[in-house]
Amino acid sequence: MNSDVTDFASLAPAYPEMLLAVGAIVLLLVGVVINKERSLLVSYGAVLLLLVVGSLVLFAPAEGVLFNGVFISDSFARYMKVLVLGGSAFSLMLALPRAEEYGTHKFEYAILVLLATLGMMAMVSANDLMSLYVGLELQSLSLYVLAAIKRDDSRATEAGLKYFVLGALSSGMLLYGASMVYGFTGHTNLQEIVIAIADEGRSIGLIFGMVFLLSGVAFKISAVPFHMWTPDVYEGAPTPVTAFFATAPKVAAMALLVRLVMDTFQGITSDWQQVVIFLSIASMVLAAFAAIGQKSIKRLIAYSSIGHVGFALVGLSSGTQVGVEGVAIYMAIYVAMTVGLFACLLSLRTENGAVETIDELAGAAQKRPFVAAVMAIIMFSLIGMPPLAGFFAKWHAFLAAIDAQLYVLAVIGVLASAVSAFYYLRVVKVMYFDEPVRDFEAVPAELNIIIGVSGFLVVTYYFTVGGPLANFAHTAAGSLF
């Protein structure tokens, strides 16, 4: 009955999702059949699968609306999917060395990452409130399990439970918002909602629904005031899992937010702008000050990621194509920096195990000069020092805000960035100027490669990937207007 799927070829825009779903199930079977000692084989298979799906998205573009309007594949979705797949693939690679210690040696780890990635792709491609929710739940449910994957560790299970309870709360808010939007526009399809808003104008019920919907998504990108779970979950979860949390899911939720506000709620721009500007300022300011007092390096990264979401939202607040472009570039650079940062963190180990606090990094520059150098570069990039990648990320975001005459927002952003320099530089200071207390263990080769690639991209961003990335982001942003 009136389905637009008539033959296999008409499914082309959804080929990447289908391949990922089938691949995840095949790997699940493989994992169950082969014996336990070789479960890393599944992880390698999963990395390969993610890379294949990523290149399918990148090099075999098929765009269109599918499944009676619940699924959309456009340039913006493709751009974000490449980021999501890349983030997932690299964080899976980070989980390969010393998997036993982090609890990521179980083959189910890779399967859950794959299924979470599938959910993220569905979120990025959501063109209907229903598919949005299904994608979001698929992603969130996998993440709750991943947070607690090291099930004998009390901190990991606490993180998983906390994440689950708060995540369920945010899903409730999102669903409530979605039901209000549906009730006041009469449609679940995002394009139909645009038309309904244009016809009927704004109503208080619609604004209500929009605010709840955005609150639910803000929880997923951990924007203040919905950030409470982030430091606890990031600290409690095993480090490779935290690396995954900080990259791909953030990109997917950000893509969802961009599509909702730029596309669905374009008729009520002045209303959502207030919400996004508030989220942005609150995230930047709170993260900058809250991170100063942190001792645990993972909590520091959690606050740093909250702050970076705030900076990305600066670009979005403008509500212009340049702003979306800024967000797209920001998320790409953010993923590259975060992956590199976690690779450095995972490779610095003393005889007491993985480095947990900032003080334990003392003297890393003398013992592990390469890792410390890249980590310092990434810290400078996170501050936004030219000519590193982080500078260009912030430049694009602030430029969009200034174009849209949001001068106050841009000024607050720059000030917050200056404050955040303090805690980033503290890490560099501890690594370079404090006397080494303990010796550091040798770095596994896989991590060295990731650290090298990330460091290279961050340093040479302007000369190598910057141009093509900006072009890709430009086309991506263009498809929303």
Added chain:
Amino acid sequence: MTLPLFFFYLFAAILVASALMVISARNPVHAVLFLILAFFNASGLFMLAGAEFLALLLIVVYVGAVAVLFLFVVMMLDVDFASLRQGFLQYAPVGVVVGVILLLELLLLAGSFVVSPEAASGSVLPIDAATDNMRAIGLVLYTRYVFLFQGAAAVLLVAMIGAIVLTLRHKTNVKRQNPVDQVARRPSETLEVVKVKSGQGL
């Protein structure tokens, strides 16, 4: 009195009576059995309303899975339900008052509620009186809503994997049955035919 009306009152009366018994029965096993009776009568009401899919779903899901699960919990776990429910019925008057207020509010709402005549025709999937509802669901589940249906299936798969990852523990000292080994056994490996001379032991 027409036959459907007779059955409606029959099902409704048993439903309300068994629901009352669920909360007032002393024996928790009896309470669960009354719950099952309530489910069956509710599904009878659905059947009368022409919603045969919901009726069967209620039996399959609630009676088949949920109620049996309750029964397991009641029988397996040593929870003293009697003491948990001590003095439960003493709150009954308050409950009745709340229930009456709720009923009055519902009646007020029902009295002032106007359904727009275009509401039914404006729906994405207008109700077609010619097809019964099980067929109607079957027609759209794998066509119009295939993406959402498969997405929901993936969510359930994640839930299953998650439950296994987080709770299943393999015990090493448990002897397990291996059907393949059992079937592959040959008489020559296990039986030894010995000729025993009469009058002598082995």
